[in-house]
Every structure is written in C-alpha cells, then in structure tokens.
Amino acid sequence: MNKLIKDKSIAIVGGGPGGLTLARILQMNGADVTVYERDMNSEARAKGATLDLHEESGLRALREAGLIDEFWANYRPGADKLCITDKHANIVFDDDTDGRDGSNRPEIDRGPLQKILLESLLPGTVVWGSKFVSLSQQNGACKLDFENGHSAFADIVIAADGANSKLRPYITPIRPFYSGITAVEGAVYNSAVVIPKIHELLNGGKIFAMGDTKSLIVSSKGDGSLVFYASFNCDEDWTKAIGIDFADKAQVMEWFKKEYAGWDALWLELFENASTDYVPRPQYCMPFDQNWDAxxxxxxxxxxxxLMPPFAGEGVNMAMLDALELGLCLTSDDFDDVQSAIAAYETEMRARAGVTAEQTMEATAALHADGAIEYMMAVIS
Ligand SMILES: Cc1cc2nc3c(=O)[nH]c(=O)nc-3n(C[C@H](O)[C@H](O)[C@H](O)COP(=O)(O)OP(=O)(O)OC[C@H]3O[C@@H](n4cnc5c(N)ncnc54)[C@H](O)[C@@H]3O)c2cc1C
Structure with a gap:
C-alpha cells in the first residue's frame, strides 16, 4: 500500500456523490476509510433532479472507480433531451439526443447514482445518522464529534459535507457570495397522468422556459415524477421578506401568478399540482480566486x-472529479507527506473550480437577463 495512507485511518464527512466516490477510490487502494453521513439511511431524503455526467469529470471518475458498466446499466437514455420554450410555451428548440451516442452528457437520477457508489463500498463503510458538529486535534489525530453524542478519531479528514459544510470553517473563513438569483423548487408525482401536456412537452427530458429575465426549468425523473425550478432575480433575503409559507400551495401559487404574470397558463399546472412542499433556494457561489494554506x-x-449555482450543471461533476484527483494524490508515490499531497490536490482543484464558477456565474446571469433564449441557443449550437 502507498506510504501516505498505510496504517492511517481516513474519515470522510458526507456521503454525497463526492464523498462516496472518494471512499470507493481509496478503498480500491486498500485504505482504511469510514464515511460519516448525517442521514439515517440511504432512503432518507428525496434526491433532487436528474444529473448529467460529463465525459471529462463525472464519467471519468466512475470509469476510474471501476463503475462505468454499473452507470450504463442505470442511466436514463434520452433524459438529456432538451426543449427550450419562450414564456408562452412556444417551442424554440426541441432536440432528440441520447447521451451515449449524442451529446456525451448522459443523465442519471441521484438515487441510482448513490446506490451504485454505496454498493461498491465494503459493508459498514458508511456510518449513518452521524451529523458532524465539531473537530479538535488530539496528539496529531483529528477527533470528530457528532450530534448523537458519538465521537470518532481519524488521521486524515475530508470534508464532503456539501453546501453548508460544517468542516470548511476549520480550513478557511472564506464564505460564498449570493449570486443574485433564487429558485423555488417543487415536484409533481406521476406527471403523465396529472399534467399530461407538460409531460408530453418534457418527453422524458428537460424543459427550459425563459422570458422576462426569469426561467422555469422542468426536469423528468425515472420514477415518473418531475421536479421544477422557478428562478428569478431578487435580493438575498427574498425568502424571508416575501413572507410566504412555502408549505402552503395556495400562497405559492398566488406568488407565481404575480411574479410570472403574462406567462402561459400551462405553467400554472405545475403549481396547481405540486406534490410536495416547496423549497426556496437562494443560490450562492464561492469566490473565483479563493486561496488558503494546505x-x-x-x-x-x-x-x-x-459551491456554485446549478445552472451550468457542473456541481456533481466537479465533486466527483475532486474525489478522483484527491484519491490519486493521496495514493501517489510522488509526495513525501499527506500535507504535500493535499496541497497539490487543492492547488489544481481551486484553479479548476475558479474557472468553472466564473463560467457558471456568467451562465446564471445570462439565463436571467433579456436575450436568455438567444444565449441558450448559442450555448447549445
Ligand atoms: C436544486 C439543485 C439542483 C442541482 N442540479 C444540478 C445539476 O443538474 N447538475 C449538477 O451537476 N449539479 C447540480 N446541483 C449541484 C449538485 O447537487 C452538487 O454540486 C453535488 O451534489 C455536490 O456533491 P457533494 O458530494 O459535494 O455534496 P452533496 O451532494 O451536497 O452531499 C453532501 C452530503 O453530506 C451530508 N452532510 C451534510 N452536512 C453533514 C454533517 N454535518 N455531517 C454529516 N453529513 C453531512 C449530506 O447529507 C449529503 O449526503 C444541484 C443542486 C441543487 C441544490
């Protein structure tokens, strides 16, 4: 085994796509890895929208993790179909590609992706119900404390605990900035029966409806449901200032009618038939030039x-590529110690993420400005 990880225990906090991919890569190299995840089990949460994986990042990580066949057995052919409309639901663009042969951006739902990664790990690797709360250093090792009163020790700790990471402040005080955009997320179960017109337009893929500097993105899922995001320019404190109870469908519908006045009545069907509570999601982004010492x-x-807004579809891909690259650094013979391996990984990761975050912010602004449809058409052509 590689000298950096020999006889070392590694704790990964967070069992999302990034944390689980890293656990898999490290275990392939014989490392002693434990993943601490706050969810009580793998079924604990709705898993959000379908994710498109990119050849050079998400798919590459799965290939190097020996899981690409499992991916192709579980991906959703045709889910990368894209329909672009204006606010009146007039179709501007409707493609018909399949990521395996066409766009190279095949889609997979979060649940199946998580299942593939979990099943690739040794039994007992993930300790569920472990919400991390604090970290301390004790005799060169890290002590992790969890909300349930348990503690764990590890020689190396990796924060893979997502957007509101509780471990990040132990590395840097740099915080994300508000992107200017907030999205309201909803879902409709059994969309073929409940909202057949939108289901037909969706055709197993995604709809991007844009106009008046707002967007409405609808994404199909393999379980017959769809998720939608109404996103728009507003102040950071909109969620509180607007005074809506997001558990009350009628209140959210009234808001949508006002905010999206002049949009086709078709779109209201999403809000009339929402199956779950809405989630307001102010979108944040890390500074492009962030830096810290390893x-x-x-x-x-x-x-x-x-962290970056989801409008360029890069988040999961970057998380999985980070996992691959960190795994490669920690199992490489090129470094004298763990700190040098971490420094090499972080230097590349920050540079890569800075470029992607800047592009993502440009896309986020362009999709919520006049000329959004023309911008989108230029991106896909
Ligand atoms: C609405 C929305 C839509 C998105 N759409 C896309 C898209 O289309 N394409 C795309 O590429 N990306 C998209 N993203 C972004 C993508 O989901 C993330 O970039 C990606 O999941 C990041 O992976 P991660 O492993 O770093 O973090 P996460 O997936 O957030 O995983 C973090 C894990 O850590 C756990 N955790 C959190 N706190 C603790 C704690 N204190 N202790 C223990 N465990 C903890 C969480 O339960 C979770 O399992 C979207 C995000 C959102 C919010």
Whole structure:
C-alpha cells in the first residue's frame, strides 16, 4: 500500500456523490476509510433532479472507480433531451439526443447514482445518522464529534459535507457570495397522468422556459415524477421578506401568478399540482480566486470547497472529479507527506473550480437577463 495512507485511518464527512466516490477510490487502494453521513439511511431524503455526467469529470471518475458498466446499466437514455420554450410555451428548440451516442452528457437520477457508489463500498463503510458538529486535534489525530453524542478519531479528514459544510470553517473563513438569483423548487408525482401536456412537452427530458429575465426549468425523473425550478432575480433575503409559507400551495401559487404574470397558463399546472412542499433556494457561489494554506490532515471537496449555482450543471461533476484527483494524490508515490499531497490536490482543484464558477456565474446571469433564449441557443449550437 502507498506510504501516505498505510496504517492511517481516513474519515470522510458526507456521503454525497463526492464523498462516496472518494471512499470507493481509496478503498480500491486498500485504505482504511469510514464515511460519516448525517442521514439515517440511504432512503432518507428525496434526491433532487436528474444529473448529467460529463465525459471529462463525472464519467471519468466512475470509469476510474471501476463503475462505468454499473452507470450504463442505470442511466436514463434520452433524459438529456432538451426543449427550450419562450414564456408562452412556444417551442424554440426541441432536440432528440441520447447521451451515449449524442451529446456525451448522459443523465442519471441521484438515487441510482448513490446506490451504485454505496454498493461498491465494503459493508459498514458508511456510518449513518452521524451529523458532524465539531473537530479538535488530539496528539496529531483529528477527533470528530457528532450530534448523537458519538465521537470518532481519524488521521486524515475530508470534508464532503456539501453546501453548508460544517468542516470548511476549520480550513478557511472564506464564505460564498449570493449570486443574485433564487429558485423555488417543487415536484409533481406521476406527471403523465396529472399534467399530461407538460409531460408530453418534457418527453422524458428537460424543459427550459425563459422570458422576462426569469426561467422555469422542468426536469423528468425515472420514477415518473418531475421536479421544477422557478428562478428569478431578487435580493438575498427574498425568502424571508416575501413572507410566504412555502408549505402552503395556495400562497405559492398566488406568488407565481404575480411574479410570472403574462406567462402561459400551462405553467400554472405545475403549481396547481405540486406534490410536495416547496423549497426556496437562494443560490450562492464561492469566490473565483479563493486561496488558503494546505493543512497536514484536513481538506475538502465538492460543494464544501466550491459551491456554485446549478445552472451550468457542473456541481456533481466537479465533486466527483475532486474525489478522483484527491484519491490519486493521496495514493501517489510522488509526495513525501499527506500535507504535500493535499496541497497539490487543492492547488489544481481551486484553479479548476475558479474557472468553472466564473463560467457558471456568467451562465446564471445570462439565463436571467433579456436575450436568455438567444444565449441558450448559442450555448447549445
Ligand atoms: C436544486 C439543485 C439542483 C442541482 N442540479 C444540478 C445539476 O443538474 N447538475 C449538477 O451537476 N449539479 C447540480 N446541483 C449541484 C449538485 O447537487 C452538487 O454540486 C453535488 O451534489 C455536490 O456533491 P457533494 O458530494 O459535494 O455534496 P452533496 O451532494 O451536497 O452531499 C453532501 C452530503 O453530506 C451530508 N452532510 C451534510 N452536512 C453533514 C454533517 N454535518 N455531517 C454529516 N453529513 C453531512 C449530506 O447529507 C449529503 O449526503 C444541484 C443542486 C441543487 C441544490
């Protein structure tokens, strides 16, 4: 086994796509890895929208993790179909590609992706119900304390605990900035029966409806449901200032009618038939030029390291590529110690994330400005 991880225990906090990919890569190299996840089990949460994986990042990580066949057995052919409309639901663009042969951006739902990664790990690798609350250093090792009163020790700790990482402040005080955009997320179960017109337009893929500097993105899922995001320019405190109870469908519908006045009545069907509570999601982004000194036994990856809005579809891909690259650094013979391996990984990761975050912010602004449809058409052509 590689000298950096020999006889070392590694704790990964967070069992999202980034944390689980890293656990898999490290275990392939014989490392002693434990993942601490706050969810009580793998079924604990709705898993959000379908994710498109990119050849050079998400798919590459799965290939190097020996899981690409499992991916192709579980991906959703045709889910990368894209329909672009204006606010009146007039179709501007409707493609018909399949990521395997066409766009190279095949889609997979979060649940199946998580299952593939979990099943690739040794039994007992993930300790569920472990919400991390604090970290201390004791005799060169890290002590992790969890909300349930348990503690764990590890020689190396990786923060993979997502957007509001509780470990990140132990590495840097740099905080994300508000992007200017907030999205309201909803879902409709059994969309073929409940809202057949939108279901037909969706055709198993995604709809991007844009106009009046707002967007409405609808994404199909393999279980017959769809998720939608109404996103728009507003102040950071909109969620509180607007005074809506997001558990009350009628209140959210009234808001939508006002905010999206002049949009086709078709879109209201999403709000009339929402199956779950709405989630308001103010969108944040890490500074493009963030920097810090590498620590000897603590680092981070994915959203914890470089949160960005989802409009360029890069988040999960970057998290999985981080996992691959950190795994390669920690198992490389090129470094004298763990700190040097962490420093090499972080330097590349920050540079890569800075470029992607800047592009993502440009896309986020352009999709919520006049000319959004023309911008989108230029991106896909
Ligand atoms: C609405 C929305 C839509 C998105 N759409 C896309 C898209 O289309 N394409 C795309 O690429 N990306 C998208 N993203 C972004 C993508 O989901 C993330 O970039 C990606 O999941 C990051 O992976 P991660 O492993 O770093 O973090 P996460 O997936 O957030 O995983 C973090 C894990 O850590 C756990 N955790 C958190 N806190 C603690 C704690 N204190 N203790 C223990 N465990 C903890 C969480 O339960 C979770 O399992 C979207 C995000 C959102 C919010």
């Amino acid at each position: 620590l000897p036994n603590l680092t981070m990856l994915g959203d914890a390291a470089h």
